[in-house]
Amino acid sequence: MTSNDPRDLDGKRLQQAMQTLGRDPVLRARLIALLRDSEAQIACEGSVRDDVTGPVIDALHLDTDQYEKVLADGTRFQFLYRTKIARDFLLSESEHPTHVWEPQTTKLLLELGRDLQGDVLVGGAYFGDQAVLVARQLAGRGLRVHCFEPNPQQAAMLQRNIDINALSNVVVNVAGLWSRSGERMRLDGFDSFANMVTAQDGGGFETVAMDDYAQRQGRRIGLIQLDIEGAELAALQGAQQVLARNRPHVVFELHRTYVDWSNGLRATPLCRLFLDLGYAVYAVRDINSHREMPGQPIELVPLDSVYLEGPPHGFNMLAVPDAARVQGSAFRIVEGVSPKLLPHKAPHLHHPVGGF
Structure with a gap:
């Protein structure tokens, strides 16, 4: 059954718009950097990453998107953007962090x-x-x-x-x-x-x-x-x-x-x-x-x-x-x-x- 609620249509449009923005790697990187840098200024009772910036960054990605990061000791990791593990590793404060997760x-x-x-x-x-x-x-x-x-x-x-x-x-x-x-x-x-x-x-x-x-x-x-x-x-x-x-x-x-x-x-x-x-x-x-x-x-x-x-x-x-x-x-x-x-x-x- 098709919903007549305009909010449902707006939600689908927003999701499509975010995914469209995310198909441009340069623009996606700029948006991710902006969201990461803004986390300290966002007032939130819960976790800013999990409740505010994270969902927006997730919406920019597809399950097939892939990244590579190099740790401080030279270890290289390639990974699919699929869960919080990939997201938070991608958003590490250091360009070359010491670890991936936990x-x-x-x-x-x-x-x-x-x-x-x-x-x-x-x-x-x-x-x-x-x-x-x-x-x-x-x-x-x-x-x-x-x-x-x-x-x-x-x-x-x-x-x-x-x-x-x-x-x-x-x-x-x-x-x-x-x-x-x-x-x-x-x-x-x-x-x-x-x-x-x-x-x-x-x-x-x-x-x-x-x-x-x-x-x-x-x-x-x-x-x-x-x-x-x-x-x-x-x-x-x-x-x-x-x-x-x-x-x-x-x-x-x-x-x-x-x-x-x-x-x-x-x-x-x-x-x-x-x-x-x-x-x-x-x-x-x-x-x-x-x-x-x-x-x-x-x-x-x-x-x-x-x-x-x-x-x-x-x-x-x-x-x-x-x-x-x-x-x-x-x-x-x-x-x-x-x-x-x-x-x-x-x-x-x-x-x-x-x-x-």
Whole structure:
């Protein structure tokens, strides 16, 4: 049924107009720069980026638009403009930033990578925003980064970023991590927000259990990173031998959409899995965006001291087999605060100790 509301027609015209403006790369770049530079002057109760400038910038783009950025250390990234990850990386204050996404998680992975004695396994590698940096750090040490990315377009972009950075220690698997190998799954949802569901028609992609994969590769696993939209528990259930024998560090996302933490984090199956194996578990304080945070230690919140109030949200967790690993100067243990770093929210809950 066609709507007679003139506002609907105006909305379509506005959308078409924005996309038309965005087809001119030079004009688009000027508009993006103007919006980024104006953010400090815009009064907004919420997040200026998410609520005001971001939607306008998004409207200038198509899903096929592609960019390239070079980090301060020379790492090159090509990426499709599809989600907040791409948008906020594009809008970085520095022309050559230090990272792509989630500054404290990036620091954490690189810190854990300093003394690794085994390979890295990344579930939900996307276009390599974290995996490429870890692979560069491990180059020449005989260690590999095994990436799993079931989205074929993002897996292709990941491979492209591996190639342009001349990395020879990365393995790309266009597959999904699960409790069992050989299942057929598909992605439900858009790009980085998509979660794995059963493929009824036999299409989609194949699942891989980490235990099976590690055995086939004949490799020791020293670090696991998982950001797979609710499949974290299933993936870890397929890694029981790896966890018990290799005792890797594990960085994983925990999201209220998929995990019921109404009885506290300790009671969740994900955290219980690690606690039963004798791991120490922490929430990682980070900003779900791109932001330079030089000199800031990695703040970790003990499992029973995490502030969880607020709308449905997610954050990264860290499980380590030995709590002594996080006692150095790179870390700061803090209690009673939120793992969500939000510049527009209450400083005592949502800002790093000492402020941004």
